[in-house]
Amino acid sequence: MPALSPKSVLEGRSSNRAPVPLIVGLVVSGLCLLLALGSYVLLVPGAPTNVVVGMLLALPTAIVLVALVLWIDRLEPEPRLMLCVAFAWGAGVALLGALIVNTAGESVLAVLFGPEPASALTVTVIAPVVEESFKGALLLFLLVVRRHEIDGATDGIVYAALCGLGFALVENVLYYMRGLAAPGEVWGTVLLRGVVAPLGHPMYTAITGLGVAYAATHRGAGRFFAVVLGWCGAVLLHALWNGGLTLAGFPGMVFAYLIEAVVLIALVVVLVVDRKRLVGQIGRFLPAYVPSGLVAPNDLRMLASIPGRRRARAWARSTAGVTGARAMGDYQLAATELALLHARAERRTISPERFFARRDAIVGLMRVARNAFFRRVPQAPQPPWARNQRSGFFAPPQQLGQLPNHRPGGNPWPPR
Template sequence: MVGMVVTSLCALAALALFALLGGGANFFVCVGLAVLPVPIMVATVLLLDRLEPEPARDLLFAFLWGAGVAVLGALILNTVGLKYVTEPVFGEQGRFWTTVVGAPVVEEALKGAVLFVLLWFRRNEIDGVTDGIVYATMVSLGFAMMENISYYLEALDDGGAQRLEAVFLLRGLVAPFCHPLFTAMTGLGVAYAANRRTGRVTALVAGLLAAMLLHGLWNGGTLMGVGGLAVVYLLDFCILVVLLTLIFLERRALVRQIGHYLPAYLRTGLVSPQDIAMLGQMPLRREARRWARSIGGKGAARAMSDYQLAATELVLLHKRMDNGVIDVPFFARRRGELLRLMGIARQALALSRIHAGPVAPPPWGPSGFAPPPG
């Protein structure tokens, strides 16, 4: 709660500062343009994260950190660095060095800081590559949204509407994924550190340095004209493809792990072979939620979502135990919680079937979520 309040206040302070600098209707126009791509980007992130969604409060905290703490910190440190470091040392080249070196170091350190906070306090929520990328993307979207406001205001001041259109085309439409891509490198390091016992510090440092390097290359490319921008854009696009491939491979591995770990729980009655098959296929998971809604409305659909999430979390818990990153007492306690949640969800769905009267059996198999006998 404290973190939410602090980050929100920082975001409001940044907006107030931009409003003072921009003034009038220009400020609201620039805010609207900066916000425009954010819902699409957030929806895309949530789509990538749909197999094992992260807590909404953690995603919101990351976004607000980027929009508040990171933006204010970068504004102060970049300004101070330009005035007292790069300009005195490099003279007329001071702004170039701030853009290519200073800003990437400051901004990626500030964005990455929230990932380190989550690693320290919410380590058990970071289950793999996808989670690291998702959190990195959320903090970067918040940062990019606020930074774009300042860029759009500056464009209006420098060249009017025509200049604003060019800057919006580049930052809002052509390359909105750049900030998330940079910080995703830090996210990869954090994901490794959360799921491995060795090489954690190396992974964190390497991820942060890679984020700074990619950011610096992009900023340098924007100063080298269309040719330089095209080269770094192509590089970033290739890295984006690699990241999406990693997410796809991790999801496929998780599906295999569902079939590996969950059969051990057949004797508990909390899963059946048909349920395991359903949990391992995204189309069947969606069909299961639709079926639950048809028999019991939103409550039953929520119960099915809870069941699917708890079962997936159980598989990931086993994976973390096998990797040696959690101890036996935590494993036993958390497994008990997840099994209880699965039991409650199954009972709710079974009761929904009774109250609904004659209904079609679950589409993934006749034995799944059967009402209790008698």
């Protein structure tokens, strides 16, 4: 059996093959995206030319916001394949499913109440419920299939935001196509959806993401209620925006915008607090590995900040080239995953067998990454943040001792 790659170890996989459920999800999402764009050709005059123009108008906003989400996810970045699945699900499965159900629902309501009431009910009631359900299904899928990758509120927000951005990208194409079909309306639509309120869909779904993140990191019946409450919050916020814009015009839009601004600030606060929580876990759990020589106090300070990690990779590149920089990046991510693993053990959301197997794999990766520096440059100068350091990442291999068989702050598992 071939050795696991660093990527496989970091993602907790037992082989180097990509997880089949994620590949299936990506393929299904791509097919749904093609079907959705094909339906636009049938629904909107001027297609397919306007499909291309609409996509070009929608892409800049999506690119900027996706970059922002990835920037938020720097300290403990999620697997790229999972991030692609989240975005593709929103752009494909969620968008096509919502388009079908919303259209069918509006047709039924039109028969019962007439066209105008049906349109208003669809926008303010049906669409928020349907769209947040389809987007939230992605988060439930990850909760079941890759629960161990959701380590806190930041992860829930990141996956939810990318799903929402995928949905918003393709939905904006439809709105921009409609604007192109009516001369003079397209730029107003671009201003509203691409500049004034581009965070709508990612922010709505982020509320569901918080509930799913709680469910992934806790035990007990509260997990179910957290997911339900998160979904209800997403639907309510979505309905508030749609209803304010549809039923109350500009004053309603201003009121809904203010509410969403408050929610956005709250989400930023949650992200900041969660970042501090992760840094605290690094400082709490990794010192137990100092006697083994795998980690040292200076390593902890480097791991606790993005600038420190960036300087470490730059130093590794300057002394050991691309291989050294890659090894430093592997070490940093593995050390972060090790701290998160201990946090899961403390919450008892991982079995003892899984804990020890995962810990041994991560520690092995950290050792291999460290040894890469000494094979390339045995007498490498110490980095500027680790003067007088004689252990940790830059320690000679012979200084490494035995791993701790207990955890600081209490040991839920029997010693090995």
